[in-house]
């Protein structure tokens with residue numbers, strides 16, 4: 001099925017948030033990084049401004065800047081209403097309230113929007129839909145990331161996840177997936193199935209991270225080549 005913009009709820013995080021949610025050290029930031037399902041996050045733009053090597057993949061990047069921007073405006077109100085209705089599922093210490101959340105997210109997405117066309121020309125934003133194969137070489141990247149996409153959308157199913165993660169591991173020496181909760185805030189069964197599937201051939205860890213916004217959502221799955 002084609003990836004349709006009117007079904008997407010664009011929502012993006014900042015470099016500061018990515019650093020906390022993936023435990024990114026200074027030496028991690030110097031690695032050659034590929035980030036899957038990056039959407040309208042400002043991670044790529046902010047990394048590029050720091051002269052770091054980063055490529056973001058997302059099917060969202062097939063659309064024009066104007067249509068992505070319109071879609072962000074269209075969905076913002078509904079997303080914020082949902083956040084307000086479900087406030088108890090989140091921890092309001094770093095981000096103090098829904099107004100601050102909206103301001104942080106809109107700032108990240110506006111940084112992305114300003115950078116999108118230049119970044120697309122520089123091939124930092126690539127239209128790609130998991131679990132399709134990419135054109136990159138085996139182990140071309142030192143680190144592959146997935147923030148708030150894989151595992152969170154556990155309804156995509158085990159087969160989707162195994163294919164997507166296999167492709168991520170084909171081109172990345174190490175991958176990190178955050179969070180390991182689904183949209184209902186529970187640990188989905190597919191997490192255990194994923195671990196079971198890759199456990200023999202890879203090193204697998206679950207690490208605790210500094211970032212916890214979704215309650216109990218402070219852990220990431222790390223898979224490394226042996």
Ligand SMILES: C[S@@+](CC[C@H](N)C(=O)[O-])C[C@H]1O[C@@H](n2cnc3c(N)ncnc32)[C@H](O)[C@@H]1O
Nearest residue numbers: 011012013037038039041060129130147148149
């Ligand atoms: C909740 S957003 C997370 C954006 C960003 N990673 C962040 O944490 O701020 C989920 C993203 O997954 C993307 N997505 C949806 N289906 C995808 C697929 N099959 N392959 C790759 N990305 C996909 C969406 O376009 C969207 O940008």
